[in-house]
Amino acid sequence: MELTHTDVDRLLSRLGPEGGALYLPGDLDPEALDELLDARYGTARTLVSDGAADPAADASRGGALLVPFEGRAVSMRAWAYGDRWVGSGTARDAAGVERPVLAAARREVSIPPRGEDVDWVERLVAITGWTEPARRRDAAWAETESRLGTALPSDYKRIVDTFGAGAFDGYLGLNQEPWTHYREEGLLIWAGTEHEDLYCWRPTARIRTGGPSWSAPPTARTSPSTARRRSSSAGSSSTRTTASRWPTTSTPTGS
Template sequence: MELTQAAVNDLLARLGPGGSCMYLPGDLDPKELAGLLADRYGTPHTLVLDGFADPTVDDSRGAALLVPFEDRAVTIRAWAYGDQWVGTGTARDTEGTERAVLAIARREVPEPPDAAPDEGGDVDWLERLGRITGWTLPDQRPDMDWAETESRLGTALPSDYKRMVETFGEGAFDGFLDLNQEPWTDLREDRLLVWAGTEHEDLYCWKPDGGDPDRWPVVVRSFDGEDVAFDCRAAEFVCRILVDPHHPFTMARYFDTHWFMNYGRRD
């Protein structure tokens, strides 16, 4: 079977939006299928390897994908995508033959908390962002050398941004808002540092006014070159655009369930 992204679309459509699975044709390469899924969903995490299930796997990490295979799964890798888990790999069929498989399961994510417009400065926006995205994985980049990065950039960086990078690593919120692993300096002549960007070519920046990076306002450089300032920090800004449908740069109109697509997670 020739695998293309269009063929993958057809397979997923046959499974439908609910929980289901299928054994795939014998000439299909499961590694090639996993590669195509990684191209669209990011780096997977492993549920089963060489017949041994990860003992930490629970409902928050895609355990529902394993239910149809009982104890016959050989290798299963999974992706979180909106309100679904997508999984692929190999499993033994009822006759004991190892075959490529594809599965979808419902992903239950807690109802996102609102953006807390009336709360004061004591809100832990990183903790709130974790709840909004259903993030349960360990910190992805806990060993970041921020001293070296800040020395090279010639400035300290906001603490909430550094926690975001350490927590989520390289990837995108809702597969749409890319989190830079260090700020871009392309707009330095405009006195802006870029910490994130979207497929719509909006750039999320700081205006580094004053000596305290934790007080830098967020500035959005839109695709048409307009700058729009917001009196908040980066993590708060991300929380608000994810869940507030009235925010001028909202993502809530496009995504009901929020997640973080990781591009380089270590298994």
């Protein structure tokens, strides 16, 4: 049996908002299902391997996915996505036969409220359920800023330090240092999407001033190749530049 993303949507809808578990046909390849979920939700955490459950797999780490199997799970990987856990693997059914399974469960997310004093990095960590240690403790930001000739936003640096290389929702890729492809336009690129939309800053002060370097809002810029593709269907040759807030609050799942 070969699954598509449409099939996965249909199966998850059967589980409903409260979650539950489904035993799937025996001819379905569990690894193929994992690949579909990886492509959709990003990096998974392992809850069960060779019948042994991770002792740290509590409610905050997807442990609720294991409840319907009552100790019969043989393997299980879990993805955090917004207020939901999604899991796949194999488990023994009532007859003792190991079969592929798909599970879902509610996920409690404690998100700091919006406001002027909100710590955006803490908010992003809460939204993602990120529990891994900092990925880039040794980032040489002083060297990078000196080379770029401008200071970088402290929250951007903290997000890179925390999450490291990867993409949020498998969609928004975080640059480990700003790209300079549009430096002649006064833009530094901090992220990009799978559709080649580029998210940029416009620095307004040089590092030697010692003052704030980023008084202008970030911008989203469509790369020329994407603009050409879009213009061919929309009848326009102009690129898109819009204001956006930093940081993004799309629901990432890891890096």
